[in-house]
Amino acid sequence: MASTQHAAKRFAHPFFVPAPPTQRAPIHGVTRMVDWSKQHLGPLPPIARDGRIALADVIGAEGVKEIVDVGEIRFQALGDSGAGNAHEAELIGDEMATDYRVGAGGLNPAFLFHLGDVVYGPGKDSHYAERF
Numbered sequence: 793m794a795s796t797q798h799a800a801k802r803f804a805h806p807f808f809v810p811a812p813p814t815q816r817a818p819i820h821g822v823t824r825m826v827d828w829s830k831q832h833l834g835p836l837p838p839i840a841r842d843g844r845i846a847l848a849d850v851i852g853a854e855g856v857k858e859i860v861d862v863g864e865i866r867f868q869a870l871g872d873s874g875a876g877n878a879h880e881a882e883l884i885g886d887e888m889a890t891d892y893r894v895g896a897g898g899l900n901p902a903f904l905f906h907l908g909d910v911v912y913g914p915g916k917d918s919h920y921a922e923r924f
Contacts, residue, residue, distance in 0.1 A: 851902055858898035866891075866899065871907030 807825040809816065816823040822831065829836070847865075848856045859865050868888055873881060892900050 847902065855898075855902060859902060860898070862898035864898075866901050868901045868904045869907060870904060872909045873906070 807816075807819070807823070807828065813823040820828065820831070822828050847859075868891065870884075870888070873884065888904075
């Protein structure tokens with residue numbers, strides 16, 4: 793599977809192929825995802841804190857203590873949440889909310905890790921708030 797044409801049918805992005813960039817057919821003039829991103833998304837922000845963030849900076853020291861006391865961390869992961877309409881997204885959100893229990897401390901999800909693909913199709917600017 794060295795062809796980006798084949799990969800485009802199989803994967804979400806045509807740069808996800810085993811062939812090194814020097815052996816790929818250019819897509820819109822580039823062979824690496826980072827170059828495509830720079831063209832379409834603008835400059836990447838600088839990396840802060842060596843790319844790390846302390847959990848306490850997100851949920852507070854008390855939240856971290858609750859997790860340490862339980863001995864495990866729980867979190868939610870969600871991707872491809874932009875399909876459908878706001879009603880479907882709301883149903884998913886309602887279901888995810890059942891993971892949270894008042895007084896359960898560290899047994900509750902500490903955070904949501906969103907894996908991407910928030911809004912699809914044309915008119916993304918007008919649908920972003922509704923779907924995310």
